[in-house]
Amino acid sequence: MARMKFVCDAERCIECNGCVTACKNEHEVPWGVNRRRVVTLNDGVPGEKSISVACMHCSDAPCMAVCPVNCFYRTDEGVVLHDKDICIGCGYCSYACPFGAPQFPASGTFGVRGKMDKCTFCAGGPEANGSQAEFEKYGRNRLAEGKLPSCAEMCSTKALLAGDGDVVADIFRNRVVQRGKGAEVWGWGTAYGSKQAGQAPAGAKS
Amino acid sequence: MMRPLVLISVLALTGLAACGEKPQTGGGVKSDVAPFQGADSKYMNSGWKAGDKTSWEQGLKARAQNTQNEYSKMAAPTAPAAPK
Numbered sequence: 392m393a394r395m396k397f398v399c400d401a402e403r404c405i406e407c408n409g410c411v412t413a414c415k416n417e418h419e420v421p422w423g424v425n426r427r428r429v430v431t432l433n434d435g436v437p438g439e440k441s442i443s444v445a446c447m448h449c450s451d452a453p454c455m456a457v458c459p460v461n462c463f464y465r466t467d468e469g470v471v472l473h474d475k476d477i478c479i480g481c482g483y484c485s486y487a488c489p490f491g492a493p494q495f496p497a498s499g500t501f502g503v504r505g506k507m508d509k510c511t512f513c514a515g516g517p518e519a520n521g522s523q524a525e526f527e528k529y530g531r532n533r534l535a536e537g538k539l540p541s542c543a544e545m546c547s548t549k550a551l552l553a554g555d556g557d558v559v560a561d562i563f564r565n566r567v568v569q570r571g572k573g574a575e576v577w578g579w580g581t582a583y584g585s586k587q588a589g590q591a592p593a594g595a596k597s
Numbered sequence: 598m599m600r601p602l603v604l605i606s607v608l609a610l611t612g613l614a615a616c617g618e619k620p621q622t623g624g625g626v627k628s629d630v631a632p633f634q635g636a637d638s639k640y641m642n643s644g645w646k647a648g649d650k651t652s653w654e655q656g657l658k659a660r661a662q663n664t665q666n667e668y669s670k671m672a673a674p675t676a677p678a679a680p681k
Contacts (some may be wrong), residue, residue: 393654474626517629519644521636534632537642537656544664553655554661562666569668 394469395512395534396556396583397543398563402573403550406431406441413545414445417513424494426510427542432577434452442578443542443551446471446492446510447582454484454493468534469556470512475528478506489581512553513540519590556583 406429414420414427427445448471455463455471462477463484484507486495496505515532518525525532533541543553552559567574633654635647645656662669 393657398663448651448667462626464629466629467631472629487668517626519637520630520634521638532632532636532638534657535630535634535636536638537635537645537653537660539657539660549665549667552661553663554665555658558658559665562668563630565666573625585600590646 393555394557395448395514395554396469396535396559397445397447397512397540397558398552398579399444399577400550400552400563400566400573401432401440401442401575401577402566402570403548404441404443404498405548407547409545409547410443410542410551413517413541414510417533417541418511419526420508421532424508425498426492426494426508442456442577443546444490444578445542446512446577447490448510448512449582450584453487453489457483457487459483462515466514468505468512468514470514470534472511472514472516473507473509474517475506475508480504480506482507490578505552510540513538542577 399455408429411425411427415425420426420427427443429441430444431441433439448469450469452463452465452471452472455465458473459481460477460479462475463471463473475591478555480495482493482495482504485491485495492509494508496508509528511532513531513533514522515525515535516529518528520532520535531541533539538544540553543551552562563576631650633648633650635641641647642656642660644659645652647653
């Protein structure tokens with residue numbers, strides 16, 4: 392069973408914002424909404440790093456826990472999606488999310504805050520796969536086309552990895568072994584548990 | 598004497614009935630079709646069969662390796678040839 396995950400390699404991210412552009416272009420995300428963005432850590436300090444951040448599709452997603460109308464659901468692949476027909480735009484998910492993933496359009500049905508929009512792992516929403524209705528609400532459904540998220544596939548340095556958790560963890564682990572540093576994965580523990588990518592599982596002999 | 602009492606009772610019962618909580622089951626998310634079922638798209642990736650979960654998963658794994666793991670594309674380092 393595939394369990395979709397994101398990994399951002401801070402050693403490789405060059406803050407080109409290619410992932411942000413790819414996402415906005417792929418899904419025709421409206422002005423003012425950024426499903427993905429690049430964040431600089433320790434800005435101005437020698438050794439600063441950049442990482443690409445979006446919804447991490449957490450194993451125990453806090454947005455799902457706090458939503459008062461239960462508009463979130465998790466697919467069999469571990470992708471956290473939501474139903475915009477149910478969302479009331481209350482913004483609770485925005486306060487709960489440790490990654491700042493939920494976005495709200497500047498104009499919408501509910502006053503100044505419309506229905507929540509976030510990264511779908513390029514998996515669309517509850518509407519029929521690949522339908523126009525799905526595209527207009529959630530963007531392209533690349534997973535149903537047999538493709539991986541556009542942000543990761545467009546990443547010029549392959550800093551952003553997306554796909555089956557075992558596969559991306561193996562790719563990242565191999566990199567860390569080859570270069571001998573940079574095993575820290577920002578957000579991995581928060582999203583998927585305490586185990587870090589690149590580390591040997593507990594109890595494994597070194 | 599009894600008529601107003603009955604009327605008040607009926608009105609009170611009707612009013613209190615409105616205070617009852619409606620069952621809040623359902624109202625959840627519409628069912629979503631699994632991605633391995635494929636999509637109505639002209640940009641489908643080849644190499645897997647819609648509806649076949651195993652081929653979809655294998656296709657994604659292969660795509661992840663091909664597009665994201667450049668180490669798999671590099672030739673294995675070889676020892677320099679000994680001088681003759």
